[in-house]
Structure formats: structure tokens, C-alpha cells
Amino acid sequence: MDKIQKTLILLFVAAIPAAAPPFFASAPELCFTSGSLTYQLSASAAAPNYTVRIDNQAAAPDFRVQVVDRAELADFALVDDVTLAPGGGCKTAGLIRTVKIVAGKSIADLTVSLAREPTGADLALYVHSARVTHQDAAALFAVMRHVQTMPKIATRR
Numbered sequence: 124m125d126k127i128q129k130t131l132i133l134l135f136v137a138a139i140p141a142a143a144p145p146f147f148a149s150a151p152e153l154c155f156t157s158g159s160l161t162y163q164l165s166a167s168a169a170a171p172n173y174t175v176r177i178d179n180q181a182a183a184p185d186f187r188v189q190v191v192d193r194a195e196l197a198d199f200a201l202v203d204d205v206t207l208a209p210g211g212g213c214k215t216a217g218l219i220r221t222v223k224i225v226a227g228k229s230i231a232d233l234t235v236s237l238a239r240e241p242t243g244a245d246l247a248l249y250v251h252s253a254r255v256t257h258q259d260a261a262a263l264f265a266v267m268r269h270v271q272t273m274p275k276i277a278t279r280r
Contacts, residue, residue, distance in 0.1 A: 153259055
């Protein structure tokens, strides 16, 4: 009986580290491909290509997003499942541009505000996800829209 108890305790202690990684692992990096570019939302990017500040009180945000509760009301809908394949949507043969959401009054390339009211919104956004927030989706879409509307200048290399 004593041997069975010790074995069960050993199995229990060995199971704790095996169960711990989901609690301490960082959130998976979100990637979204638009055209030939893949945009990767990364909280740990040391030198992101674009920074986005979410500021719902900004007097003149670069991008206003209305959050809606139904996909048919949205201009942009992001729906995913909770299955995370290794590398997921970040595997690409094209270019990857990193996007980082910065906090507070940090200087950012784009400032985005989110609201439930449609007043002055540039687009309506619907998100149904276990791991992607409205802020994440709004930041990615704002950068994609910003890049698409930037003037294209041909350069020779």
C-alpha cells in the first residue's frame, strides 16, 4: 500500500510541470495575410514595422472602428477556432510585417479608437474568437488599410 501511495504522489508531482506550460506560455502570435504581405501581431517584437496605439479618448485618431455584435453588420469580420497549429498563419513565402500594440501615450504610427456607436467610424468590426481581441483585430486591420492607401513609389535597386 505504501508503494502505491508513493507512486501516485510521484505521478502527481510529475504531472504538475506537464500541466504548467499553458498557464505560463505567452499568447500565440497572430498573423493575417493580405495580398503579398503577412502582418504579424507580436507583443514581443523588439523593432516592429508598425506600432498601433488603441486610444478610445483620442481627439483625432487615425482610424475609428465601430464594434458590432453581428457579422452581417460588419465591414470586416474575424472569426477563428481555438485550434492552434504550430506556426499557424505565420508561415509564408512572402514578406512579413510586424505590428505591435503600444500602451498609454506612447508614440505610435497609427492611433485607433473603438466604440459601439457608428458616429464617424471608418469601418464596422466583428470579432468572434477565443484568442483575438477587438483591439488586436482593429490594430491589424488599421495597419493593412494604412499600407494599402499609402502612395506607391517605384524604386530601382
